[in-house]
Amino acid sequence: MKMKMKHCSAALCFAFALLSSAEICADTVECDVVVVGGGTAGVVATIQSARCGAKTILIEAGSQLGGNATVGGVNSPELFSLWGKQRIAGIGWEWCTKTAELDDKQLPGSRKHFRINPPLYACIAEELCLKAGAELRYFESPMSVKKNGNAGNAGNWILTTAAMGETRTIRCKELVDCTGNGTLCALAGAERMREKEIMAGSFNYVIKHEVSLKKLGKDELQRRYEEALKEGRLIEGDARHGIESSMYYQAGNYIYDADNSTAALRTQTNIRGRQSALRMLRFIRSLPGGENAMITSMFPEVGVRETWRVKGEYVVTVDDYLAGKTWEDSICYACYQIDMHKPLWKDFVRIHLKEGVLPTVPLRALIPLGVDHLMVAGRCISSDRLAMSALRIQATCMGTGQAAGAAAALAAKHATTPLKVDLAELKTLLKRNDAIVP
Ligand SMILES: Cc1cc2nc3c(=O)[nH]c(=O)nc-3n(C[C@H](O)[C@H](O)[C@H](O)COP(=O)(O)OP(=O)(O)OC[C@H]3O[C@@H](n4cnc5c(N)ncnc54)[C@H](O)[C@@H]3O)c2cc1C
DSSP states (O other), rough: OEEESSSSHHHEEEOOOOEEEEHHHSSEEEEEEEEEEEEBBHHHHHHHHHHOOEEEEEEEESSSSSSSGGGSSSOOOOOOETEEEEOOHHHHHHHHHHHHHTTTTTOOTTOOOOOOOOOHHHHEEEEEEHHHHHEEEOOEEEEEEEEESSBBBBBEEEEEEEEEEEEEEEEEEEEEEEEESOOHHTTTTOOOOSSOOOOBBBBBEEEEOOOOHHOOOOOHHHHHHHHHHHHHHOOOTTTTTTHHHHHHSSSOOOBBEEEEEESSHHHHHHHHHHHHHHHHHHHHSSSTOOOEEEEEEOOOOOOOOOOEEBBSSBOOOOHHHHHHOOOTEEEEEOOOEEEEOSSSOOOOOOOOOOOTTTOOOEEESSSSSTTTEEEETTTTTOOOOOHHHHSHHEEEEEEEEHHHHHHHHHHHHSSSSSGGGOHHHHHHHHHHOOOOOO
């Protein structure tokens, strides 16, 4: 049961020496675990934490769950298997299976690539979180987070959030950052890492048109495309695989420097995504047969591949990844290749795993360096950039989300830190929840 502390006593306020009384007395809610960010990692972390019996609140800045997978239209939570065997399962797999069942589709098996129905996936995520007993808070975002005096070995955070004109306060034991950007970790004083270059994002939309390639001819289409580029009616990235792919196979674009780690950057990124769609619509309308072209669907946000990574107790390197290193505290597998997008599509860095190599993720990569009672899961876990280009994939985000949810719940239960939770107990708990632990 969440306890409201509307009228806290003077003695209690005195005990919270690090904070002003105003900060903790205003309608404070208590819980065990707060997860920030309701994307792939955050959904799984929330369900796992709540299923462990921890009072769990999920805070999401947007209007629905799923993050990149639903709002960005990246509806391919694949890569659960490697070398002929399923390596990632648990709550993420349950989420996919339940969605596919309701979509009247058999999940094609963990070894194959598959697509998921994004709206249904968001609804099922919500249902699973609520059934697990978690509280969901949309349209809310952390403003500050502070350690709240000495609570022995237990975590004792005061998280202040902005919720559409309201300031809200939560007192909790453990925090899990699933923002994809390490935003909560930065607020809590943890170090983040990024390089000057980041991978481009992509914007998912569909333009229906009746331009016949046969009638227009490939060479003429290419000539008009190059002319449009020269005149600035289209820009590099609007048709990332070339104009034919973009027009006939909806094969995507690049939104360079796409960054959603602050409201200002997220605004600009999404404006640039929609401008790209408009440029393409106008270009297609300028072609014979394209006069009635129309944008018929568009996902709400640009999919962002990379921003910040959190510096953790261990930084997974590309060498660790490619060697399939396993540590005592490995908590999940990762099944993807190194896949670094470069500004020019053809410059991709792709390094395939050698036959039999099974990369893993240690718990320490989910624990920000030097900050207790805080975890990170999803695409911004502690790794070098090349390792991140593989770890960012959704199935791995599910694996790290489930481990973070379990470790945070255990730390809250035993009044310890995620770094000090009993590894055997953590692994047993994960296996009981159908996760595959290395
Ligand atoms: C174009 C593109 C194609 C891709 N293709 C594939 C693919 O084919 N297969 C695959 O498996 N992966 C793919 N990926 C990678 C994968 O989709 C992402 O890396 C993964 O979804 C990230 O999950 P996440 O939970 O870490 O973050 P996200 O899904 O980004 O979720 C973060 C959530 O946190 C919320 N949030 C952020 N900041 C705050 C805040 N301050 N307060 C509150 N909430 C906040 C966001 O609104 C969001 O809901 C692709 C990515 C992109 C961009």
